[in-house]
Amino acid sequence: MRSFTSSIRWRIFTFYTGLIAIAVGLLVAINHVSAVRMMEQVEGLSLQARMMDMLPFVFGARALRPIEEGGEGRQPPRGRGGPPGRRGEGGPDREEERARLKRMAEANLRAGVFAVAMRETNERIYESKNVPEDFLVPPALPFGERRARRTGEGYLIADSTTPRGDRLILGISMTALDEKSSRDLLNGVGAGLLVLGVVAGVGFVIVSRGLEPVGVIGATAERIAAGDLSERIDVGSQRSELGKLAMILNTTFGRLQEALQRQVRFTADASHELRTPVAAILADCQYALKKDRPVERYLETIEVCHESAQHMRSLIDRLGLLAKFDARDGTEQRDAVSLREASEYAVSQILPVADERRVRVDAECSDFHVDVRGDRLRLRQAILNLLLNAVVYNREDGWVRLRCGQVEDRAFVEVEDGGVGIPKEKIGRVFERFYRVDESRNGKTGGSGLGLAICRSIVQAHGGTVTVESEVGVGSCFRMELPLA
Numbered sequence: 001m002r003s004f005t006s007s008i009r010w011r012i013f014t015f016y017t018g019l020i021a022i023a024v025g026l027l028v029a030i031n032h033v034s035a036v037r038m039m040e041q042v043e044g045l046s047l048q049a050r051m052m053d054m055l056p057f058v059f060g061a062r063a064l065r066p067i068e069e070g071g072e073g074r075q076p077p078r079g080r081g082g083p084p085g086r087r088g089e090g091g092p093d094r095e096e097e098r099a100r101l102k103r104m105a106e107a108n109l110r111a112g113v114f115a116v117a118m119r120e121t122n123e124r125i126y127e128s129k130n131v132p133e134d135f136l137v138p139p140a141l142p143f144g145e146r147r148a149r150r151t152g153e154g155y156l157i158a159d160s161t162t163p164r165g166d167r168l169i170l171g172i173s174m175t176a177l178d179e180k181s182s183r184d185l186l187n188g189v190g191a192g193l194l195v196l197g198v199v200a201g202v203g204f205v206i207v208s209r210g211l212e213p214v215g216v217i218g219a220t221a222e223r224i225a226a227g228d229l230s231e232r233i234d235v236g237s238q239r240s241e242l243g244k245l246a247m248i249l250n251t252t253f254g255r256l257q258e259a260l261q262r263q264v265r266f267t268a269d270a271s272h273e274l275r276t277p278v279a280a281i282l283a284d285c286q287y288a289l290k291k292d293r294p295v296e297r298y299l300e301t302i303e304v305c306h307e308s309a310q311h312m313r314s315l316i317d318r319l320g321l322l323a324k325f326d327a328r329d330g331t332e333q334r335d336a337v338s339l340r341e342a343s344e345y346a347v348s349q350i351l352p353v354a355d356e357r358r359v360r361v362d363a364e365c366s367d368f369h370v371d372v373r374g375d376r377l378r379l380r381q382a383i384l385n386l387l388l389n390a391v392v393y394n395r396e397d398g399w400v401r402l403r404c405g406q407v408e409d410r411a412f413v414e415v416e417d418g419g420v421g422i423p424k425e426k427i428g429r430v431f432e433r434f435y436r437v438d439e440s441r442n443g444k445t446g447g448s449g450l451g452l453a454i455c456r457s458i459v460q461a462h463g464g465t466v467t468v469e470s471e472v473g474v475g476s477c478f479r480m481e482l483p484l485a
């Protein structure tokens with residue numbers, strides 16, 4: 001349960017549903033308040049209209065005018081039970097007025113409106129039959145002010161005061177209307193809950209479907225973590241951000257798998273490379289120890305052991321160097337290094353080997369005076385590895401040319417040869433560790449397949465690149481590019 005409530009799906013769902021609940025609640029509340037207000041206004045206006053109709057008949061039109069303008073004097077009380085009349089009653093006009101007032105009173109009764117007319121002294125001169133018992137006459141409004149208002153007892157009243165202080169009050173009980181608005185509110189809340197339920201349900205389905213790939217990604221990642229690196233996330237037709245994430249993860253898993261496979265291959269190759277000299281040492285020692293041999297034979301055995309041990313040491317040194325680069329601390333130095341000087345040093349080191357193999361080496365670097373930043377010894381080594389290959393994989397009376405130069409903000413060293421070349425299908429693998437194009441030929445050259453891997457690690461550690469172009473029977477051209485100091 002806890003893991004469910006802490007899940008992204010649950011959080012999005014509760015947040016989204018909470019927001020919608022607040023919005024729906026606000027809408028229902030605003031709707032209710034405005035409906036109640038509108039109802040009160042409509043009822044108030046209707047009360048005021050009735051009151052304006054009644055007012056002249058209750059107090060007489062002249063009574064409404066201010067006294068200074070010649071309004072009628074104070075009327076004597078007429079008693080309860082019927083609308084008040086004026087002096088000189090009994091004429092035909094008077095009869096008609098009475099009849100109209102009666103009709104109004106009846107219409108009020110039907111509409112549930114009650115009426116009270118009173119003198120300034122609070123003496124009631126008229127009171128309709130339906131005045132509620134708990135109705136308390138509220139304080140009078142000033143003359144001229146006519147507005148409907150609610151009393152504390154739940155009545156909506158409209159009252160009017162004549163210039164003389166007489167009052168006519170019309171009122172209606174709000175109980176029925178309040179009940180209606182409560183019912184409307186309940187209906188509104190019900191409808192709101194229904195909308196909320198539907199929106200929440202749809203939202204939950206959308207969120208669940210949207211997050212489905214996360215579950216798939218998690219399950220696949222778990223299987224991969226358990227050791228099956230060949231597993232991939234089923235991206236399907238996902239074009240969403242999660243689809244992109246799945247693709248990125250698949251690429252990452254692919255790289256991880258490749259790295260692991262490289263690592264496994266590397267370990268196997270390293271042990272294979274070390275096994276050969278160890279086997280040679282063991283075989284020679286066993287042979288020498290089997291019986292007494294002449295001193296020369298022992299010397300030969302020691303020589304073979306020495307050579308094999310040297311080969312192992314060189315291999316171990318190279319492996320150690322590659323491991324350092326893998327740990328990203330292969331280049332400690334960050335000096336300004338002259339590529340011309342590094343190239344000339346490498347050429348001077350290779351010349352004895354080249355002479356021995358009758359390969360001519362030319363260097364075109366003398367007027368190149370640009371520095372790169374890095375480790376002098378390592379850069380010399382990278383150039384030397386390229387030169388060594390160019391001489392070793394060459395032909396008798398062949399040639400090697402080394403060139404330095406600059407293209408924009410990068411310096412380059414190019415080692416070109418007219419040697420055996422590399423087949424197209426193998427060219428992409430020559431920088432791999434322990435990769436050799438031709439195993440039989442390499443047996444003769446004594447290479448271990450680490451020279452170019454080391455060269456690439458050095459160049460990459462300096463922020464550069466190394467590339468190759470080659471054609472079988474024509475020759476090869478290796479080019480390393482480095483950023484300027």
Ligand code: ADP
Nearest residue numbers: 389390393421430436437447448449450451452
């Ligand atoms: P190795 O120690 O075997 O020379 P490298 O990593 O230096 O290992 O080279 C990998 C392989 O690439 C070599 O075995 C060789 O077949 C091929 N190679 C490298 N440089 C050249 C070159 N200049 N000409 C032809 N083949 C080359």
